[in-house]
Amino acid sequence: MKNTKKKNKSGSRGFILFLLGPFCVLHLIFTIFPAVYSFVLSFFKYRGYGEAKFIGLENYKNLLGMSSTWRQMGNTMIYYFSHLIPCLIIGFILAYAVYNMLGKRSQRFYKPIFYLPQLCATVAASMVFGVIFGTNIGVINQLLGTKIPFLTNLNYIKIPVIVLIIWRTMGWYFLILLSGMSTVSTDLLEAAKLDGANRIKQIRYVVLPVMKPIISFLIITETMSSIKIYTEPALVTNNVTATSMPIAAAPFVNVIVSNLDGGQxxxxxxxxxxxxxxxxxxxxIYMAVFNEKGGI
Structure with a gap:
């Protein structure tokens, strides 16, 4: 019996190793090693060839001392918050309306409709929005009878990018929040109704507290993705290289791309x-705010 148990344990370990082994090896080669190597490289001056010169924290000091770095970080924060808040509010309203007012059958129709922009290629969508916000032949200017330079004036250049981001990501917010609505017990809502709570109070005291983990997941995952934004500003402004993108529209990732282009x-x-x-x-910060023991 002991030998049989040992064989079963060794067999299960071998099976687990067989399943996880390839993933672990690939993760080590393509994720862990590049991350460690880039961290070490950040303390060196290296042009991709020749000898790497150790300079300590000089790279960090130089970056944090440049006004352009802070300007591009500010652009990233504008892109991030200007779509996060509207998408959360509008996505929640749409999800609540579809789930509680239009019935479950309507979800089959609205899910693909709202999520369709997320499936569109970023390059194609950016080119289309470049046409929509064009100055002379743009759709918006043609409808309004104006010539607002959305893509050339530095005061307006962020607007097409923000609208594009909202249009593309709204379906993701809607889908996640709609799924989260199913976690809200109908018994709790009925009890709230019996206590005289209107829809606003039901949302405030029943729906939102129950959906707190879903909202936390949505915000954290969107943060990881949105702060790394680069493609939309580059393509909407028709400047696909880091050196030609206007600083007023360039996100922080442009700092990485421009230094790579320059061999730094x-x-x-x-x-x-x-x-x-x-x-x-x-x-x-979000994990602390949405902590189950506290937060909203």
């Missing part, structure tokens, strides 16, 4: 780790 691999690595630090800070 150590500086690019340092910028990447600064971005990682920003994402980590936001994630920790």
């Amino acid at each position: 691999f150590g500086m690019a690595s340092a910028a990447g780790w600064i971005l990682f630090g920003v994402i980590l800070i936001f994630t920790l």
